[in-house]
Amino acid sequence: MVKQRVFSGIQPTGNLHLGNYLGALRNWVETQDQFENYFCVVDLHAITAPHNPETLGTDSSTIAALYLASGLDLEHCTIFIQSHVSAHSELAWLLNCITPINWLEDMIQFKEKAIKQGQNVNTGLLDYPVLMAADILLYQADKVPVGEDQKQHLELTRDIAVRFNHQFGKGKTILKLPDPMIRQEGARVMSLTDGTKKMSKSDPSDLSRISLLDPPEAIKNKIKRCKTDAVRGMTFDDPERPECHNLLSLYGLLAGKSKADVAAECLDLGWGQFKPLLTEATIAHLQPIQAKYQEIMAEQGYLESVLKQGREKAEAIAGETLEAVKDALGFSRR
Ligand code: AQP
Numbered sequence: 001m002v003k004q005r006v007f008s009g010i011q012p013t014g015n016l017h018l019g020n021y022l023g024a025l026r027n028w029v030e031t032q033d034q035f036e037n038y039f040c041v042v043d044l045h046a047i048t049a050p051h052n053p054e055t056l057g058t059d060s061s062t063i064a065a066l067y068l069a070s071g072l073d074l075e076h077c078t079i080f081i082q083s084h085v086s087a088h089s090e091l092a093w094l095l096n097c098i099t100p101i102n103w104l105e106d107m108i109q110f111k112e113k114a115i116k117q118g119q120n121v122n123t124g125l126l127d128y129p130v131l132m133a134a135d136i137l138l139y140q141a142d143k144v145p146v147g148e149d150q151k152q153h154l155e156l157t158r159d160i161a162v163r164f165n166h167q168f169g170k171g172k173t174i175l176k177l178p179d180p181m182i183r184q185e186g187a188r189v190m191s192l193t194d195g196t197k198k199m200s201k202s203d204p205s206d207l208s209r210i211s212l213l214d215p216p217e218a219i220k221n222k223i224k225r226c227k228t229d230a231v232r233g234m235t236f237d238d239p240e241r242p243e244c245h246n247l248l249s250l251y252g253l254l255a256g257k258s259k260a261d262v263a264a265e266c267l268d269l270g271w272g273q274f275k276p277l278l279t280e281a282t283i284a285h286l287q288p289i290q291a292k293y294q295e296i297m298a299e300q301g302y303l304e305s306v307l308k309q310g311r312e313k314a315e316a317i318a319g320e321t322l323e324a325v326k327d328a329l330g331f332s333r334r
Pocket residue numbers: 009010011012013018019020021022023024145146147148149150186187188189190198199200201202203
């Protein structure tokens with residue numbers, strides 16, 4: 001039976017954190033054998049915010065290595081860097097020319113990021129969802145695993161595909177409509193310093209997130225200093241206690257315990273008793289990932305060869321879609 005195709009990516013805007021891992025990466029690993037997977041490091045997206053050219057390349061490699069260290073298996077997955085496959089930029093341009101600008105202005109993430117970036121808003125930030133549409137549509141993906149926050153962008157991707165097929169497809173489906181794959185539990189991991197804000201790579205405070213490569217001491221320190229409240233007893237789902245809900249959810253996900261088990265275990269605990277439990281579960285969960293990461297980085301040439309193979313495979317599929325799109329738009333052939 002032909003497997004459905006999955007595409008997803010993470011941008012190298014800093015270190016991968018528990019949000020990226022629990023909201024995205026871990027889900028990719030869990031379902032990888034059911035699909036034909038394309039997982040990309042979306043570096044072209046990373047320059048829509050001010051970035052550091054000195055670290056962009058190494059951040060991309062680190063993330064690709066963390067994909068592997070977290071358990072992505074090359075038997076099921078193609079792993080590559082977005083900018084290595086030029087079809088992404090090219091299709092984004094072609095789709096720009098059929099995407100109404102007001103569709104982009106309505107995107108919640110654009111509005112939020114534009115406020116955050118103040119004077120520093122470039123056209124790329126507005127155009128980000130079109131590049132994301134190009135990423136997905138190039139691979140004719142059936143499914144796109146994303147966090148809640150990316151759902152709107154996926155709907156836009158579908159709208160762009162519908163519009164393209166309708167205007168230029170002459171009755172044929174040139175761009176396949178993808179479906180989102182959203183996991184409920186752990187879908188949104190919140191900041192350690194503010195339980196109402198999502199954990200984010202670009203948050204100026206390193207104390208707001210736990211990075212996958214944080215050493216045990218740093219993890220201990222961050223959990224020790226995270227925001228708490230004055231209530232005794234740990235409970236889920238209390239809108240007055242977003243930090244408590246977030247940390248209990250994290251504990252359950254990292255320790256592999258159900259919500260009901262965590263609720264029962266932690267009901268009578270104070271913060272001082274709960275924090276060491278969370279610390280221990282976090283360190284234990286990340287330890288094998290960190291060990292595997294060190295192994296991958298120590299093997300001379302290994303990561304480069306994975307990314308080269310990934311690029312070649314990705315280029316073959318992306319190239320076919322790009323040619324079909326250009327034909328439909330009426331470009332002359334080379
Ligand atoms: N806090 C989060 N909880 C759950 N999932 C999250 N994701 C990101 N943060 C959380 C999911 O990780 C995937 C990759 O995200 P991305 O790096 O491409 O963009 P992002 O969502 O903007 O991630 P960050 O960490 O917040 O980066 P910056 O700070 O650069 O904006 C996506 O599937 C996302 O849902």
